Amino acid sequence: DVKVTQSSRYLVKRTGEKVFLECVQDMDHENMFWYRQDPGLGLRLIYFSYDVKMKEKGDIPEGYSVSREKKERFSLILESASTNQTSMYLCASSLGGSHKETQYFGPGTRLLVL
Amino acid sequence: GENVEQHPSTLSVQEGDSAVIKCTYSDSASNYFPWYKQELGKRPQLIIDIRSNVGEKKDQRIAVTLNKTAKHFSLHITETQPEDSAVYFCAASIGGNDMRFGAGTRLTVKP
Numbered sequence: 001d002v003k004v005t006q007s008s009r010y011l012v013k014r015t016g017e018k019v020f021l022e023c024v025q026d027m028d029h030e031n032m033f034w035y036r037q038d039p040g041l042g043l044r045l046i047y048f049s050y051d052v053k054m055k056e057k058g059d060i061p062e063g064y065s066v067s068r069e070k071k072e073r074f075s076l077i078l079e080s081a082s083t084n085q086t087s088m089y090l091c092a093s094s095l096g097g098s099h100k101e102t103q104y105f106g107p108g109t110r111l112l113v114l
Numbered sequence: 115g116e117n118v119e120q121h122p123s124t125l126s127v128q129e130g131d132s133a134v135i136k137c138t139y140s141d142s143a144s145n146y147f148p149w150y151k152q153e154l155g156k157r158p159q160l161i162i163d164i165r166s167n168v169g170e171k172k173d174q175r176i177a178v179t180l181n182k183t184a185k186h187f188s189l190h191i192t193e194t195q196p197e198d199s200a201v202y203f204c205a206a207s208i209g210g211n212d213m214r215f216g217a218g219t220r221l222t223v224k225p
Contacts, residue, residue: 031211040123042203042217043158050211058212059115090157094210101146101210105157 003027004106006091012112019078021109023091030096032074033103034058034066037088049074050096081113116141118206120216127194128224135219137204138186144206147180147187152201152218161202162189194223 007022023032031050035043035058045058047066055066063085067075074093078085088110092103117140127133139147148163164171164178164187171178175194180187187206191198201220207213 033213035215040217042120043205043215045212045214048212056212059214096210098209101148101207101213102160102163103148103150103210103213105159107157 004091004093004104006089006106006109008109009107010110010112012114013078013081014114015082017078017081017113019081019111019113021076021078021089021091021111023074023076023093023106024072025093025104026072027093027095027104028071029093029104030071031094031103032068033092033094034064034074034076035090035092036060037090037108043090046076081111083113085111086113087111116144116206116208116212116214118204118214118216120204120219122219123217124220124222126222126224129194129196131194133191133194133198133221133223135189135202135204135221136186137188137206137216138184139206139214140185141206141208142182142185143208146207146210147178148205148213149176149178149189150203150205150215152203154200158203191221194221196223196225199223 033048034046091106145166150158152158204216
C-alpha cells in the first residue's frame with residue numbers, strides 16, 4: 001500500500017510566522033502535490049513537483065513556496081502566515097506516466113492561523 | 115489553465131435510487147478524468163477514472179461517461195447505499211500532472 005504521511009494533523013500558528021508543512025511518501029513516486037481544501041471550493045492546487053528540485057505553480061501559489069530536495073519529501077512553506085491561509089492542506093503523490101496518474105493523498109493538516 | 119465545474123453541490127437520494135454527478139472541463143487537451151470519494155474526516159480516494167480514448171467505464175455500481183465533444187463527464191451510482199454518503203470530487207488533467215478538481219458534491223443517501 002502507498003503511504004503518504006504529513007508531519008502534523010493539526011497546527012495553530014500566529015500571523016506572520018513562517019510555517020513548514022511536510023509530506024513524505026514511501027513508494028518512490030515521481031509526482032507530488034499540495035492542495036488546500038476549503039468548503040465549497042473543493043481542492044485547489046497550490047504547487048506540484050514532477051521531479052526532485054522541480055516545481056510548478058498551481059492555481060493559488062501566492063503566499064506559498066515549496067521545496068523538494070529529496071524524491072520522497074515535498075515541503076510546503078508559508079513564508080508569513082496570514083489568517084486567510086487557515087485551511088485544510090492535503091498532500092498527494094502519484095507514480096507519474098501513462099496509466100499511473102492515480103493520486104494518493106495524505107491525511108491532511110488542519111492549519112489555524114490566529 | 116484547466117477549469118473544472120461540478121454540479122450539483124449537494125445531492126440527497128433515497129437508498130436504492132440512482133445518483134448522477136456532472137462535471138465540465140475547459141481544456142480540450144485534458145485526457146485523464148478521475149473521480150475521488152472523501153468520507154467524513156478521511157482522505158480522498160480514487161473510485162474510478164476514465165481516459166479520453168474511452169466513452170464509458172463501469173465498475174460494479176459505479177459508472178463514468180465522457181463526452182469529449184461537449185467537454186463533460188458524469189459519475190453514475192446505481193442502487194445507492196448509506197455507505198455511499200460522502201463528498202465526491204471530479205478532476206481533469208493532461209497526463210495526470212497538473213490535476214484540477216471540481217468543487218465537490220456532498221451526496222447523502224437516506225436509509
